[in-house]
Every structure is written in structure tokens, then in C-alpha cells.
Amino acid sequence: MKFNRKAFEYFYALLIIFLLWYMISQIVNINLIPSPILVIENLSKTFKSKLMIHVEYSLFRILMGILLSLIIGVPTGIIMGYFSKIDKLLSPIVYLIYPIPKIAFLPIVMLLFGLGEMSKIFMITVIVVFQVIVSLRDAVKGIPENIYYSIYSLGGSWFQILKEIIIPASLINILTSIRVALGTAISVLFFTETFGTEYGIGYFIMDSWTRVNYIDMYSGIIVLSLMGIILFSTIDFLGIIFCRW
Amino acid sequence: MVKVEGLTVRYRTNEGYFTVLKNINLDIYDGDVLALVGPSGCGKSTLLHVLSGIINTYDGKVTINGEGINTKKHKIGLVLQDYGLLPWKSVYENAVLGLKIKSMLTSDDRDYALFILDRLGLKEFVRRYPQKLSGGQRQRVAIARALILKPDILLMDEPFSALDEITREEMQELFIEIQKEYKVSTVFVTHSVEEAVYIGKRIAIMSKSPGTIKQIIHNETYGLKDKRLCREFYDLMIKIRKDIKEEWST
Ligand SMILES: Nc1ncnc2c1ncn2[C@@H]1O[C@H](COP(=O)(O)OP(=O)(O)O)[C@@H](O)[C@H]1O
Ligand SMILES: [Mg+2]
Numbered sequence: 283m284k285f286n287r288k289a290f291e292y293f294y295a296l297l298i299i300f301l302l303w304y305m306i307s308q309i310v311n312i313n314l315i316p317s318p319i320l321v322i323e324n325l326s327k328t329f330k331s332k333l334m335i336h337v338e339y340s341l342f343r344i345l346m347g348i349l350l351s352l353i354i355g356v357p358t359g360i361i362m363g364y365f366s367k368i369d370k371l372l373s374p375i376v377y378l379i380y381p382i383p384k385i386a387f388l389p390i391v392m393l394l395f396g397l398g399e400m401s402k403i404f405m406i407t408v409i410v411v412f413q414v415i416v417s418l419r420d421a422v423k424g425i426p427e428n429i430y431y432s433i434y435s436l437g438g439s440w441f442q443i444l445k446e447i448i449i450p451a452s453l454i455n456i457l458t459s460i461r462v463a464l465g466t467a468i469s470v471l472f473f474t475e476t477f478g479t480e481y482g483i484g485y486f487i488m489d490s491w492t493r494v495n496y497i498d499m500y501s502g503i504i505v506l507s508l509m510g511i512i513l514f515s516t517i518d519f520l521g522i523i524f525c526r527w
Numbered sequence: 528m529v530k531v532e533g534l535t536v537r538y539r540t541n542e543g544y545f546t547v548l549k550n551i552n553l554d555i556y557d558g559d560v561l562a563l564v565g566p567s568g569c570g571k572s573t574l575l576h577v578l579s580g581i582i583n584t585y586d587g588k589v590t591i592n593g594e595g596i597n598t599k600k601h602k603i604g605l606v607l608q609d610y611g612l613l614p615w616k617s618v619y620e621n622a623v624l625g626l627k628i629k630s631m632l633t634s635d636d637r638d639y640a641l642f643i644l645d646r647l648g649l650k651e652f653v654r655r656y657p658q659k660l661s662g663g664q665r666q667r668v669a670i671a672r673a674l675i676l677k678p679d680i681l682l683m684d685e686p687f688s689a690l691d692e693i694t695r696e697e698m699q700e701l702f703i704e705i706q707k708e709y710k711v712s713t714v715f716v717t718h719s720v721e722e723a724v725y726i727g728k729r730i731a732i733m734s735k736s737p738g739t740i741k742q743i744i745h746n747e748t749y750g751l752k753d754k755r756l757c758r759e760f761y762d763l764m765i766k767i768r769k770d771i772k773e774e775w776s777t
Contacts, residue, residue, distance in 0.1 A: 432611040435579035436628040436676075437598030446624070450615040527615045527656040 289517060292511070313496055315501060321500040328498075332486075333505055339481040340509065343399065346469050347406025348463060355411045356456060359418025360448055369419065376419075380412045386487055388477070397478030406470050410463040417462070421455035457521045461514060468510050483509070529555040529680055529712065534587035535572050539586065546737040547573045551587070553731065553740060557682065558710045560749075562727025564717055564767075566775045570738030571716045572608075575682050578714065579605045591679055602629065604673030604681040606713070608688065610665045612657040618668050619644070619653040625676035640675045645701055647671050647701070663694040670702070674709065681713040688718065699725055720771070725754060732767065735775055743771070 300318050307317045325333070362369040362376075388405055395401035425447065433443055475484025483506045490498035534551040535542040547570040553560050554759050576582040577589060580598035591601050604625070605611065612621045623640045626632055644650055647667045655664055666686055673681055687695045687700075703726065706713065717723050723730045730744045744767070747759060754760045 420703075428607065428609060428611065431576075431579070431581050431607060431614070431615075432605060432624065432672075433628060434581045435598055435603045435605040435682075436625050437580070437600070438628045442628055446613065446616075446628075450613070525615075527658060 324497045325501045336486045339485045347402045349405040351410040355414030359415040362419040363422025402474040417459035421452035532588040536585045549737040560713045560728040562723035565721040565733030602678045604678030606669045606683040608685045610669040622671045681711045
């Protein structure tokens with residue numbers, strides 16, 4: 283039910299956007315805004331031969347970045363949320379670094395980690411991890427004290443408290459934080475892929491642009507957007523599966 | 528037997544320490560049903576939190592069968608006013624939480640759990656989530672969870688006060704039946720004198736804050752049938768009301 287409705291909503295939104303795009307392309311009639319029909323035609327012809335490899339690179343970077351952010355951010359956020367002494371030590375640091383535009387450090391990161399995958403994944407991780415930490419910390423802090431009472435009186439261990447209460451209570455926040463993180467991660471990905479690489483959708487888009495091949499460029503933009511939409515809806519789907527209550 | 532000797536509890540607040548409970552002495556015998564009645568804010572919940580091991584910084588001595596409270600070892604069945612169910616667990620998962628925390632679930636445990644759930648009229652709801660239950664049903668799940676644990680002591684914190692009157696009387700009836708069957712030592716907290724007299728084998732009356740035990744009354748009407756139609760029930764209630772009239776008023 284819920285799932286069908288979501289699918290319908292996506293379909294409906296896509297239709298409207300393509301319709302608008304088509305109308306604008308017909309009205310202005312310039313190279314810079316080609317008809318979506320041409321772009322989709324191009325995409326279906328060249329996706330496998332030209333774009334696939336870039337998608338693979340980009341997906342790898344983004345998934346690694348998010349995975350690393352979760353591996354670091356989820357435990358840190360949970361510990362900060364549950365143990366107020368640790369929170370007092372760490373949160374000033376986290377809240378100071380959180381709003382700094384870390385993308386500005388990209389040149390330094392590239393000097394340190396080279397131009398390869400490491401620096402790109404590192405950049406995504408550094409930016410996303412703070413969002414994960416902050417949202418997990420707030421989620422765990424927001425769990426009402428009395429939710430723990432039953433398990434305290436049963437003599438539950440810290441691991442059991444984690445498993446039965448903290449993780450399920452903040453699961454929806456973990457998913458939301460990934461969703462928020464995804465938007466950021468894709469922007470960062472695009473930016474990092476415009477330097478020192480010949481693979482990745484970001485590279486493909488910028489390269490098409492310098493080749494003045496707007497049809498290719500739009501194909502790249504569509505693919506990047508689809509990547510975002512698919513990742514987003516995967517998380518929605520996970521939310522429906524895991525948070526049935 | 529649960530023994531409370533010279534229990535004093537203080538909360539730390541911004542202005543320093545605030546004494547909630549002062550020199551509480553209390554014995555809860557095996558098979559006892561102690562109704563603990565007191566005005567709101569007198570420290571009833573605090574006392575239950577001590578007995579259930581949630582609060583463990585206090586003065587005085589609290590023992591279960593001669594040993595200090597050990598939440599890992601003792602089986603404490605706690606039924607909270609807000610039911611204390613985990614919203615992400617189904618009725619069945621909530622009901623067996625106690626056993627699951629204590630040990631691995633055996634198939635005997637599962638059978639017993641289903642038996643108790645059935646006994647409390649919850650069989651058809653086992654797969655539902657708490658948010659889709661009524662208040663009375665949630666309260667029954669909380670009681671089922673405590674009973675399934677086969678607790679050394681059952682602690683109930685104003686378990687029926689959030690229910691409407693009809694449901695409350697049904698639940699009181701059910702509790703009395705269950706109590707007859709299982710004879711679990713129980714501390715039943717309430718702010719209602721009527722409920723205390725209806726349910727308790729003994730009635731402990733608390734003073735207003737800082738909470739002390741004013742008197743403990745042996746309830747002669749315990750076990751009477753159709754109590755709400757009995758004269759003795761009202762006589763005792765009136766007597767207690769008189770005693771506390773001055774004491775509780777602010
Ligand atoms: N964690 C706490 N910190 C400080 N004061 C508290 C805390 N919990 C309860 N109190 C105070 O202690 C008093 C007794 O509370 P409580 O035991 O909940 O009373 P009751 O259950 O009888 O209504 C109240 O005045 C309450 O405000
Ligand atoms: Mg209370």
C-alpha cells in the first residue's frame with residue numbers, strides 16, 4: 283500500500299518535470315536546453331558503453347563515504363547521546379567543527395591523500411560524519427528516561443540496552459541522517475570529481491561541458507539525479523521495512 | 528521476603544539535596560499484597576524505583592530474601608504507570624522481554640508466555656504493536672510481561688490510574704483473580720484510598736513529602752466477594768479517609 287503510493291508519487295513527479303523541461307526546450311529552442319527526448323535517446327544508446335563506468339566509480343565513492351561515516355558516526359553519536367560525561371567532552375568540539383565548510387579543505391586533503399579515491403572518499407566522510415554524529419546524539423538524548431526503566435529493573439547489560447532500546451529507538455533517525463547525508467554527499471562527490479580523475483559522473487558532466495556536448499552533459503545530469511533518487515528511495519524503503527511500528 | 532530498613536532517598540537538585548523518602552521501614556512478606564497509598568509527589572514512585580533497582584544511591588538497607596537487590600539475579604516484575612512497553616516490539620516480543628533479558632528463551636518459556644497472554648485475553652493481539660492497543664490492553668501486556676517472568680516480587684506503579692473507570696474496575700478484578708492464582712508478592716502503588724482498600728492485603732499509608740510510612744493497616748476485607756457491595760469495605764475506607772484528612776491536606 284504505502285509502497286505503491288510512493289512509487290506513484292515518484293512517477294507523477296518525474297512526469298511533471300519532464301513535461302516542463304520539454305515545454306521550455308520547445309519555447310527557447312537553443313542548444314543549451316535540448317529536448318528531453320533527445321537526451322533520453324542518447325542515454326539509452328550510450329549508457330552501457332559510455333556512462334556505466336562513471337556510475338560505478340561514483341557509486342563506489344559515495345557508498346564508501348557513507349559507510350565510513352556510519353561506522354564512525356553511529357557509535358560516536360550513540361555514546362555521546364547516552365553518556366553525558368563523554369558528551370560534555372566531545373560536543374563542544376563537534377559543534378564547533380560541524381558548521382565549518384569542510385569542502386574548502388579539499389586542496390589540503392588532495393595534497394595529503396593524493397588525487398585518487400582516498401581523498402574523495404575522505405572528503406565525503408568528513409562532511410557526512412558530522413551530520414550522522416549530531417543526529418544520532420540528539421536522537422539518543424531524546425529517548426525518554428523511563429523507556430529504560432523496564433530493562434534496568436531486569437538487569438539488562440549495556441549491550442542489551444543498546445540492542446533492545448537505543449538502536450531501535452534511533453533507527454529512524456539513523457535512516458533520516460543517511461538521507462540528509464546523501465544530499466550533501468552527492469554535492470561533495472560532484473565537486474571532488476571535477477579534480478584529478480577521469481572517472482565519475484561529476485567528471486563526465488564537466489567533460490561533456492568542455493566538449494560542448496550538451497546532450498551528453500544532460501545525460502550525465504540525469505544519471506546523477508537518478509542515482510540520488512534511487513539511493514533516497516532505497517532508504518525510504520528500508521524505513522518502511524524496519525520501522526513498521 | 529523483601530525488607531526495607533531505614534530507607535532515606537535524596538534527589539540532587541539545583542538548590543542542593545531534596546529529601547523524598549525519610550526513614551522508611553517496610554516488610555513485604557511472601558504472598559503479600561501491600562497497597563501503598565499516598566498523595567501525589569510523596570515519593571511512591573521513588574520507593575518503587577528503589578525496590579526495582581533503578582535507583583541505587585540511598586541510605587538504609589533494602590534486601591530481597593536477605594540479599595541486597597541485584598537486578599541481574601532477582602526477578603523483579605515492574606509494571607509502570609505508563610506501561611513501559613517498547614513501541615518497536617510486538618505484544619509477544621514485549622511480553623517475553625523479561626525472559627529474554629534474563630536468559631535464552633526455551634520452548635517451555637514460549638508456551639508459558641502464550642498461556643499467560645491468553646489468560647489475560649491478549650491471544651489475538653500477540654503480533655500487534657503497542658501503539659495499536661487501547662490503554663487497558665497495554666496495561667494487560669505490561670502485567671503479562673511481569674507475570675511471565677515468574678517474579679520474586681511484583682511492583683506496580685499506579686497501574687490502573689490512566690484507565691477509564693469501567694476498564695479500571697475490570698482490571699482490578701482481573702488483578703485479584705490473577706493474584707489468587709499465582710500468589711506473587713506484590714507492592715501496589717496507588718493514590719486512591721478506594722483502590723488500596725479494594726486490592727490490598729495490607730495497606731501502607733504514606734505522609735506527604737518527604738514521604739514516610741504513617742501506618743500499616745491489616746485489611747480485614749481482603750478476599751471478600753463483591754466487595755463494593757460490602758459495608759466493611761466502606762467502613763474501612765471512611766476510617767482511612769478520616770486518618771489522612773489532616774495529614775494529606777496542604
Ligand atoms: N529524578 C528526580 N530528580 C529530582 N526530583 C525528583 C526526581 N524524581 C522525582 N522527583 C521529585 O520527588 C518527589 C516524589 O516523586 P515521586 O516519587 O514520583 O512521587 P509519587 O510517585 O508519589 O507521585 C516529587 O516532588 C518529584 O518532583
Ligand atoms: Mg508516581
